[in-house]
Amino acid sequence: MTNSEIAEVFQQIAEILEIKGENPFKIRAYLNAAIVISRLGENLSDIVSGGEHLSIPGIGKDLYLKIKELADTGRLAYYDELVKSVPEGLLELTKLRGLGPKKANLLYNNFNIKGIGELDDAIKSDRLSGIRGLGQKTVENLKKSIEDYKVFKQRFLYIDAFNQAFLFEAYLKNTPQKLIDEIEIAGSLRRKMETVGDIDIVASVIAGKEGQFSKRFLSYPEILRVESAGETKISVVLKSGIHVDLRIVQPADFVYALHHFTGSKLHNEELRSIEKKRGYKINEYGIFAGNGNKITVGNEAEFYDVFGMQFIPPELREGTGEIESALSHSIPGLVEEKDLKGVFHIHTTYTDGKESLEEMIEACVKQGYKYAGISDHSVSAHYAKGLSTSELESQMEYIDRLNKKYEGIIKIFKGIESDILPDGSLDYDEKTLEKLDFVIASVHSKFNMAENLMTERIMNAVKNPYTTMIGHLTGRLLLERKEYAVDISRVLDCASEYKTIIELNANPKRLDIDWRYIKEAISKNVLLSINPDAHNSSSIYFVNYGINIARKGWARKSDILNTGNVSEVSNVLSGIRDYKKKKI
Ligand code: DGT
Numbered sequence: 001m002t003n004s005e006i007a008e009v010f011q012q013i014a015e016i017l018e019i020k021g022e023n024p025f026k027i028r029a030y031l032n033a034a035i036v037i038s039r040l041g042e043n044l045s046d047i048v049s050g051g052e053h054l055s056i057p058g059i060g061k062d063l064y065l066k067i068k069e070l071a072d073t074g075r076l077a078y079y080d081e082l083v084k085s086v087p088e089g090l091l092e093l094t095k096l097r098g099l100g101p102k103k104a105n106l107l108y109n110n111f112n113i114k115g116i117g118e119l120d121d122a123i124k125s126d127r128l129s130g131i132r133g134l135g136q137k138t139v140e141n142l143k144k145s146i147e148d149y150k151v152f153k154q155r156f157l158y159i160d161a162f163n164q165a166f167l168f169e170a171y172l173k174n175t176p177q178k179l180i181d182e183i184e185i186a187g188s189l190r191r192k193m194e195t196v197g198d199i200d201i202v203a204s205v206i207a208g209k210e211g212q213f214s215k216r217f218l219s220y221p222e223i224l225r226v227e228s229a230g231e232t233k234i235s236v237v238l239k240s241g242i243h244v245d246l247r248i249v250q251p252a253d254f255v256y257a258l259h260h261f262t263g264s265k266l267h268n269e270e271l272r273s274i275e276k277k278r279g280y281k282i283n284e285y286g287i288f289a290g291n292g293n294k295i296t297v298g299n300e301a302e303f304y305d306v307f308g309m310q311f312i313p314p315e316l317r318e319g320t321g322e323i324e325s326a327l328s329h330s331i332p333g334l335v336e337e338k339d340l341k342g343v344f345h346i347h348t349t350y351t352d353g354k355e356s357l358e359e360m361i362e363a364c365v366k367q368g369y370k371y372a373g374i375s376d377h378s379v380s381a382h383y384a385k386g387l388s389t390s391e392l393e394s395q396m397e398y399i400d401r402l403n404k405k406y407e408g409i410i411k412i413f414k415g416i417e418s419d420i421l422p423d424g425s426l427d428y429d430e431k432t433l434e435k436l437d438f439v440i441a442s443v444h445s446k447f448n449m450a451e452n453l454m455t456e457r458i459m460n461a462v463k464n465p466y467t468t469m470i471g472h473l474t475g476r477l478l479l480e481r482k483e484y485a486v487d488i489s490r491v492l493d494c495a496s497e498y499k500t501i502i503e504l505n506a507n508p509k510r511l512d513i514d515w516r517y518i519k520e521a522i523s524k525n526v527l528l529s530i531n532p533d534a535h536n537s538s539s540i541y542f543v544n545y546g547i548n549i550a551r552k553g554w555a556r557k558s559d560i561l562n563t564g565n566v567s568e569v570s571n572v573l574s575g576i577r578d579y580k581k582k583k584i
């Protein structure tokens with residue numbers, strides 16, 4: 001951990017203590033420490049974890065132990081507890097310039113405002129008046145802070161950042177004379193995070209070509225402005241608003257730099273602290289043995305091998321147990337794009353899709369898929385021209401005819417994306433549901449239910465014998481709409497008990513079920529299905545984003561429904577229904 005990170009934690013502790021109205025002396029102590037630490041020349045982490053004692057004014061025994069805990073583990077239990085003890089969103093408010101703990105409390109107590117989005121709404125609808133300490137001027141300032149915060153805090157969807165990074169990288173490589181030895185996109189993009197803060201690029205440059213390379217980089221037409229341009233690091237902002245950090249390294253340092261700047265920070269810190277105990281020092285310039293000698297490796301597989309570890313795919317480097325597993329060589333083989341044999345969750349012009357059913361099937365055939373599951377919207381989805389019972393029946397007859405036409409080429413499964421009604425029931429009578437091969441049950445209305453009611457609602461749908469899978473589990477739209485309140489662990493328990501599949505919605509705005517729950521789903525034997533939720537033929541490839549997320553969740557081929565062949569998948573679909581019918 002860097003000094004500024006430690007200082008940041010102390011600063012936040014002070015803010016929370018102030019929100020909680022705690023002893024001013026205690027608050028002052030943390031604030032002072034934060035200032036002292038951020039001005040320190042040496043790296044505190046190294047001093048403290050080396051066991052050396054500190055004699056810095058303002059840092060007593062208690063603070064010393066907290067610094068040590070941070071340095072050793074990357075976390076601080078006291079801080080984690082504190083964060084949990086204040087209402088969610090209240091801390092977010094204090095991130096705004098000009099809004100300290102006092103005003104945050106004021107807003108919370110008087111207007112129940114928890115979070116920057118809610119404050120933004122309140123200001124826009126002119127609800128913040130008549131409160132002492134919140135004059136017109138203050139409100140105007142808050143408005144500006146919110147605007148700045150939005151620009152500053154902005155994250156990007158993986159798909160958008162990836163496309164921009166890809167083009168930039170291609171531009172850098174495309175020079176008449178070879179300038180680059182190796183180049184790689186690093187950071188959260190390489191780890192396939194669902195959203196990313198910026199683009200990180202690591203490049204090693206051929207000796208003597210450094211100047212030419214920097215010039216090429218800085219001439220990229222998409223650059224809006226240059227933030228800084230040094231010999232080893234250049235930071236720019238693209239016209240889209242995304243930041244790009246370029247690290248220029250020596251060819252001999254490339255692997256270490258790539259590993260370092262791939263992160264995650266948590267992964268690097270865990271690796272470093274474990275290996276420190278075994279006498280290694282790791283940083284962006286190398287791996288150094290106890291005697292100070294640099295250990296040479298040619299690629300990341302060799303990098304991990306130095307420590308007796310299995311190669312850790314970038315997607316797994318999140319500090320969620322991958323280092324332990326790599327040490328015991330128990331990281332599983334992860335699912336890959338080529339494992340997918342078909343897709344479910346396809347919309348057509350029968351409802352809100354943009355292309356006809358047959359066009360969608362043709363696109364699946366082109367992809368080499370052996371089956372495709374059609375699931376248009378159900379009757380209560382008025383916004384999407386949901387199908388009435390008779391419309392659905394006529395679609396099924398049409399699919400029967402197409403299945404004859406496409407025999408031996410692709411199998412079309414008849415399905416529906418049924419709304420989950422507020423009481424958890426589905427949209428059609430049993431007679432109609434019985435005729436379908438599969439049903440995706442999704443919440444599309446009444447997102448504001450209390451958590452326990454929403455959880456019951458979804459669990460009712462899970463238990464329904466006709467529900468094959470639950471669509472987009474939390475309804476989130478990344479960077480746009482928060483997930484609705486639902487106890488995912490309980491839903492997974494229920495899905496496990498009833499053998500109901502959980503969708504991994506591969507739309508790059510959804511990527512829902514979140515990868516942070518996939519390991520849990522797998523450990524509960526819940527099968528997942530990677531679905532494109534395609535509304536036109538060109539979005540069938542969304543499944544690749546789903547593969548990224550499945551891998552981040554440690555999913556193997558066998559954890560994914562649509563890696564099976566036609567007969568395996570048919571058996572699973574009918575097996576789920578039979579199992580549930582017997583159970584009830
Ligand atoms: P982002 O950009 O917020 O989506 O997430 P990252 O992971 O790309 O973070 P970024 O761009 O700040 O840094 C890229 C990587 O560089 C990060 O994953 C790990 C490494 N790194 C950067 N700063 C530090 C640091 O202070 N300590 C450690 N251990 N690693 C760092």
Ligand code: CA
Nearest residue numbers: 187188198200
């Ligand atoms: Ca980054």
Ligand code: CA
Nearest residue numbers: 198199200245
């Ligand atoms: Ca960065």
Ligand code: ZN
Nearest residue numbers: 417442471472
């Ligand atoms: Zn949907």
